[in-house]
Amino acid sequence: MREILHFIDGEFVPSEDGATFESVTPIDNTVIARVALGGTAEVDRAVAAARRAFPEWAGMGPEARRELLMRVADGIEERLDELAEWETRDMGKPITAARTKDMPRSAYNFRFFADYAVQAGTKAWDKPWDGVFTYELREPLGVVGSISPWNFPLMLLTWKVAPALAFGCTVVAKPAEQSPITASLLAEICRDVGMPPGVFNVVHGYGPESAGEALTTHPDVDAITFTGESNTGRAIMAAAAPTMKKLSFEMGGKSANIVCADADLDAAVAGSLRGIFVNQGEVCLAGSRLLVQRPIYEEFLARLVEGAEAWKVGDPLDPSTQMGPLVSEEHLEKVLSYIELAQEEGAKLVTGGHRLVDGELAEGNYVAPTIFADADNSMRVCQDEIFGPVEMVMPFDEVEEAIEIANQSRYGLAGMVWTRDLDTAHRVAREVRTGTMWVNCFFVRDLRAPFGGYKDSGLGREGGDYSYEFFTESKAVVMKLDG
Numbered sequence: 001m002r003e004i005l006h007f008i009d010g011e012f013v014p015s016e017d018g019a020t021f022e023s024v025t026p027i028d029n030t031v032i033a034r035v036a037l038g039g040t041a042e043v044d045r046a047v048a049a050a051r052r053a054f055p056e057w058a059g060m061g062p063e064a065r066r067e068l069l070m071r072v073a074d075g076i077e078e079r080l081d082e083l084a085e086w087e088t089r090d091m092g093k094p095i096t097a098a099r100t101k102d103m104p105r106s107a108y109n110f111r112f113f114a115d116y117a118v119q120a121g122t123k124a125w126d127k128p129w130d131g132v133f134t135y136e137l138r139e140p141l142g143v144v145g146s147i148s149p150w151n152f153p154l155m156l157l158t159w160k161v162a163p164a165l166a167f168g169c170t171v172v173a174k175p176a177e178q179s180p181i182t183a184s185l186l187a188e189i190c191r192d193v194g195m196p197p198g199v200f201n202v203v204h205g206y207g208p209e210s211a212g213e214a215l216t217t218h219p220d221v222d223a224i225t226f227t228g229e230s231n232t233g234r235a236i237m238a239a240a241a242p243t244m245k246k247l248s249f250e251m252g253g254k255s256a257n258i259v260c261a262d263a264d265l266d267a268a269v270a271g272s273l274r275g276i277f278v279n280q281g282e283v284c285l286a287g288s289r290l291l292v293q294r295p296i297y298e299e300f301l302a303r304l305v306e307g308a309e310a311w312k313v314g315d316p317l318d319p320s321t322q323m324g325p326l327v328s329e330e331h332l333e334k335v336l337s338y339i340e341l342a343q344e345e346g347a348k349l350v351t352g353g354h355r356l357v358d359g360e361l362a363e364g365n366y367v368a369p370t371i372f373a374d375a376d377n378s379m380r381v382c383q384d385e386i387f388g389p390v391e392m393v394m395p396f397d398e399v400e401e402a403i404e405i406a407n408q409s410r411y412g413l414a415g416m417v418w419t420r421d422l423d424t425a426h427r428v429a430r431e432v433r434t435g436t437m438w439v440n441c442f443f444v445r446d447l448r449a450p451f452g453g454y455k456d457s458g459l460g461r462e463g464g465d466y467s468y469e470f471f472t473e474s475k476a477v478v479m480k481l482d483g
């Protein structure tokens, strides 16, 4: 059993009132950590520490910050196995994914933004005919509140924290209550590399009426960068309005994965399986609506079912496991209830559709990879984000129809199209209203590119220059020229 404390002003501390909550592993639903439960008092202290640390950190400049942030990246790599194992225990993702994807990417988030901040410049506008020269100054924004989800705990926390720190902000992070452990290990790494106290703080707790809400209503927090559900985004927006915080939201999705008849079917089958089953389907970007062109529909479905049935579900600490348990019993119930609803709504279950309870799996939150065929986009299961390993497959005839179905959604986070036809690829990429479109690939990212969502999936963009814009204030300086 681990004890997880807040990290405030460079020190690990319990809550003032001694309150704690339990972190349970989805592998067998036993308690693995007792976690300090923060609220207004802890957020107040963390924000005050971040505010005190801000002038020095902001004034230090990107090159000196880069030195420290590179050491944080080194620290993540040095402790990679330990971090990966706790991530897996905490939220159930397969250890191989934690080791080879999440943790290296967490280190890379620091390296990428540490370098980026050194390179980032500003614009200038020369206007001699009016006798003025205008240039842009960029200044670190201030104290940033970072609120993150449980599906990629360290990877998504560092996606927010690394750019904020690199561009000169100080941070109070509130990790998801389901997966608090690696945020605290990151705090140890920051302390050990000599990051000044108060620059990075972690307060644990829940969202509403807890540490999350305290952060969103705090008058001395300048911005909130949030990843999580769209409804939570709505609540944060309302809570943050009185104090006029700058907001950046990355939220839910129900992305369409469009497979055309001329696609490379091997690549499309492999990509589609990953697109829904990777990370137990607990992926905002998941291609959870699979649109397949009629001539290949039956063949594609058969190959998909074959792939789903071969997908290895089991103990996530086993390196050969491809799918672990769902994050919590509550989430398991939600996913199972959507599986039931899909059948009530008339979709055809072709594989999976049940909890896995063989042997040791009975103690955990395991669900079989599930595929429904002949779904209709108007069904609730095609409109709501299920956030589990449940694929809804539907046929289409013409590409226009696929685009129309893809756009019939309140979400607009991502999408995929598999085709060998360049015109089709461009057309789908342009006409589907979504923040990221993948053509003949899935999940590949370039951190310089904008990342975010249309409609209910997001507010603003992060990545490269977009993060630079969010985490800095911009000022126009207008100079009178002689003559």
Ligand code: NAD
Pocket (backbone or CB within 6 Å): 147, 148, 149, 150, 151, 152, 156, 174, 175, 176, 177, 205, 206, 207, 208, 209, 211, 212, 213, 216, 227, 228, 229, 230, 232, 233, 235, 236, 250, 251, 252, 253, 283, 284, 285, 385, 387, 413, 453, 457
């Ligand atoms: P969630 O919205 O329930 O929680 C996310 C975080 O917000 C947690 O830290 C939680 O404690 C906090 N929170 C909850 N209510 C709050 C409130 N009222 N005020 C302040 N903080 C509050 O989301 P989740 O279940 O942890 O994550 C799954 C969701 O995240 C899915 O919808 C998924 O699509 C989305 N997601 C989006 C992206 C993206 O990049 N767009 C990435 C990963 C996950």
